[in-house]
Amino acid sequence: MKVEVIDIPIRHNGQLFQKGESFSVTEKELARLEKHVTVLEADEIVPVPVPEMKLPELKDYAKKHGIDLGEATKREEVLAVILKAGGSDGGAS
Numbered sequence: 001m002k003v004e005v006i007d008i009p010i011r012h013n014g015q016l017f018q019k020g021e022s023f024s025v026t027e028k029e030l031a032r033l034e035k036h037v038t039v040l041e042a043d044e045i046v047p048v049p050v051p052e053m054k055l056p057e058l059k060d061y062a063k064k065h066g067i068d069l070g071e072a073t074k075r076e077e078v079l080a081v082i083l084k085a086g087g088s089d090g091g092a093s
Helices: 027-033 055-064 075-084
Strands: 002-005 010-012 015-017 022-024 037-041
Touching (some): 010 027, 015 022
Antiparallel strands (some): 002 022
C-alpha cells in the first residue's frame, strides 16, 4: 500500500522520506509506521468465503454479525450455526 509521511522524517528500506513524501509499505510495515504516515492507497483485501474460514475467523464472523453460537465449539459446529443463520455471504465483512 502507498503511504505519505505526515510529520517526522522516516527511514524505510535504507531511504529517508520527509514530510509529504510517499512510498510503498506492506501491512506489517504499516503497523510499525502508522503513527507517522497516512494511507494513500490501500491494498484490496479479498474476503475469505465463510466455508473456508478457520475456527477463530468463524468465531469473529459470528460475533461481528450477532450470531449466537450456543454450545458450538468445534469448527464444523460453528460453521453449521453460521450457515443456518444465513451467514453465507462469502466474506468476512
